[in-house]
Amino acid sequence: MGKIEDLKVINGEGYQLSTLEKVIASARANSMWPLPFATSCCGIEYMATMGSNYDLARFGMERMSFSPRQADLLIVAGTISKKLGPVLRQVYEQMAEPKWVLSVGACASSGGIFDTYSVLQGIDRVIPVDVYVPGCPPRPEQIIDGIMKIHDMARNEPLRRRYSDEYKALLNQYNIEGHE
Numbered sequence: 791m792g793k794i795e796d797l798k799v800i801n802g803e804g805y806q807l808s809t810l811e812k813v814i815a816s817a818r819a820n821s822m823w824p825l826p827f828a829t830s831c832c833g834i835e836y837m838a839t840m841g842s843n844y845d846l847a848r849f850g851m852e853r854m855s856f857s858p859r860q861a862d863l864l865i866v867a868g869t870i871s872k873k874l875g876p877v878l879r880q881v882y883e884q885m886a887e888p889k890w891v892l893s894v895g896a897c898a899s900s901g902g903i904f905d906t907y908s909v910l911q912g913i914d915r916v917i918p919v920d921v922y923v924p925g926c927p928p929r930p931e932q933i934i935d936g937i938m939k940i941h942d943m944a945r946n947e948p949l950r951r952r953y954s955d956e957y958k959a960l961l962n963q964y965n966i967e968g969h970e
C-alpha cells in the first residue's frame with residue numbers, strides 16, 4: 791500500500807519535491823519480493839495469508855521469489871532443524887542487499903515446543919532477524935502485522951545503512967561478509 795505522505799513531498803504548481811533517499815526507501819517498501827522458506831505448519835498459515843481473504847497482493851507482494859537473488863524479504867515459517875541451518879544461511883547469503891528477514895512463529899523464532907537435539911533453537915543463531923512474529927501458529931493477521939513492520943523499517947531506513955559500521959558489525963557476529 792503506497793504511503794505518499796511518507797515521501798514528505800512538497801507540492802507546488804507543476805512540481806513535487808522530495809529527497810532521493812525518501813523516494814528510494816518508499817519504492818523498496820512498496821515493491822518487496824518475498825522468498826518463503828516454509829518447512830511446516832506455519833508455512834500453511836503463510837499460504838492462507840497469500841490467499842484472497844487476506845490478499846498480500848494489496849502490498850504488491852503476490853510475486854513469490856524462489857530464487858534468492860531475486861528476493862529481498864526472507865520469510866522463515868516453520869521448524870528449522872540444525873541440519874537445515876546451513877541451507878537457510880546459504881539462501882540468506884545469496885540474497886542481494888538490501889534484504890530483510892521475518893521469522894514467523896515460535897519454531898522459527900525459538901525452536902518452539904521442539905526443545906530437542908535436532909532443532910535449531912531460533913533462526914537468529916545462523917542469520918540476523920528483523921522482525922519476529924509470535925504464535926503457534928500465528929494468525930494471518932499477525933503475519934501481515936509483521937510484514938507491515940518490515941515495510942516501516944524499509945521506509946525509514948537510511949540509504950547508507952547497509953554500508954554502516956553498525957551493520958557490518960551485525961553481519962560479523964554471524965561471520966557473514968557484507969558490502970566492502
Ligand code: SF4
Pocket residue numbers: 830831832833867868869895896897898902925926927928
Ligand atoms: S510454531 Fe507451531 S504451527 Fe508453527 S511450525 Fe512450529 S509447531 Fe507448527
